[in-house]
Amino acid sequence: MKIQQSIYSILFLIAVIGFYSCSNEKVAPLTAHSIIPLPVSVSDSKGSFSLNADTKIVTIGENSQLALLSELFKSDIQSLTGILLSSSEQEQENAIVFEITSGMNPEAYKLSVDKNQIRVIASDVAGLFYGAQTIKQLIPSHGANKAKNNKFLVAAGTIEDAPEYGYRGMMLDVARHFFSVEDVKHLIDQIAEYKINHLHLHLSDDQGWRIEIKSWPLLTTIGGSTQVGGQGGGFYTQEDYKDIVKYAQDRFITIVPEIDMPGHTNSALASYGELNPGITVPEKGALRYDRTNLGVDGMATPLYTGIEVGFSTLATNKEVTYRFIEDVIREISELTPGPYFHIGGDESHVTAMEDYIPFIERAQEIVTKYGKKTLGWDEVAHAKLLPTSVAQYWAKAENAIMAIEQGSQVLMSPAVKAYLDMQYDSTTHLGLHWAAYIELDEAYNWDPTELEEQIKRENILGVEAPLWTETIVTRSDIEYMTFPRLTAIAEIGWTPKNLRNWESYSKRIAWHGQRWEAQGKNFYKSPKVEW
Ligand code: TNX
DSSP, X not given: OHXXXXXXXXXXXXXXXXXXXXXXXXXXXXXXXXXXXXXXXXXXXXXXXXXXXXXXXXXXXXXXXXXXXXXXXXXXXXXXXXXXXXXXXXXXXXXXXXXXXSSSOTTOEEEEEOSSEEEEEEXXXXXXXXXXXXXXXXXXXXXXXXXXXXXXXXXXXXXXXXXXXXXEEEEEEOSSSOXXXXXXHHHHHHHHTTTOOEEEEEOEETTEXXXXXXXXXXXXXXXXXXXXXXXXXXXXOHHHHHHHHHHHHHTTOEEEEEEEESSSOHHXXXXXXXXXXXXXXXXXXXXXXXXXXXXXXXXXXXXOOOOOOOOOOOOTTOHHHHHHHHHHHHHHHHTOOSXXXXXXXXXXXXXXXXXHHHHHHHHHHHHHHTTOEEEEEGGGGGSOOOTTOEEEESSOHHHHHHHHHTTOEEEEOOHHHHOTTBOSSTTOSSSBOSSOOOOHHHHHSOOGGXXXXXXXXXXXXXXXXXXOOSSXXXXXXXXXXXXXXXXXXXXXXXXXXXXOOHHHHHHHHHXXXXXXXXXXXXXXXOTTSOO
């Protein structure tokens, strides 16, 4: 018995010694980290910083957003490491310091790691926020190289970083299927980690109207009552929408509201018959639609729960239509701090071009009247655009080029590369494939300046990856179609072209896959990656 006990003590001692000697183990250099989007420059130096329960968060600067930044960072670090860090007013050793300086681009940051501190400097809290996202990706919290003895080692070195494009976006279609405020916040958390700074919400379509408009209440009570497939539906109250806007803003994401017009408007026509011009829609065999009243001027149409597009239009020749869109644009603009209002304008197949053009021009005027800039799908370039308006390239390069010739910029969302609702391959159980199958390497290996000769760097506002939701029903469906592809788009939007390459990205994304696995996120394990 005695002998057995002493053997146990010796074994225990060996284990303890082994454990401590491991804590002196070499840490992978900063340049070997799997940061996405890849920073502009990373360099190594000797040593490492050890994050542990005594590490303090220090903020330096007068900005009122700093307190929130440090709260969000602490909560993220706690979910990654289990350690709840506390703040200190004092500069000190063993600290993560966020400091406002001057003279840098508002989204740029510099991050340095030595044995005493991790320090982020930026001219704006946005830059500090991006630095914080980078730090989260330096912490070895999962997989083979996680915490040793409750210390998380980060290799010493420096990172200097700033985005290539000012607009790095994702779009979520909440019209085809409705998603709750909580689902949208969950998505905001996930995309903020990859330095995405715009979330475009497609708030209305044939199948549903998703935002309360106080002066036209039937839009939501009738128009919001259903969705693709028939069950469910729903809408955001104005309070809900403000809540989303604020949540996004705290994470440096601008909400871009879209009300699609004059097509994609059946949910409005079903709510208010006076908006219906009574156009006779050409027969199309597959349209699963009850056409009662669709062709009757002034009559409310039935609600629609199918997925074919292009059969609806607002009455572009009636003044009531302009009172309607003005009320909608005014109410939403008043709730939206961001600079853009998206008027849709796509696939208005039953609006004659001679009606479409003046309609878009009037909508653009109203958007301007309420202090916003107009965004529209590339078809809007048929109308006379203001130089401040932006055309979102999704289908036709010739439309994007027309917009550029008018002095407008373009937002790049080519369906064949950037659409998150496109299936990965022919076996994907969700999504559509009318534009392409988009494997991860396809989503990564393109550049906005290389699609068309006439679309040059200076014409491009940025990139956006849209997720249309005809087939997307749950939060887990959103995750599966969005990840990993959104991180590819995020890198295209952030990292200069000459630094991007698939070999490097495909290795880095595997590290993220391990973290997502640990977090229970649903994502597509592309066979192109060794996960
Ligand atoms: C085209 S992209 C549409 C949407 C559909 C999408 C499905 C665009 C401007 N219009 O109405 O949801 O395809 O991929």
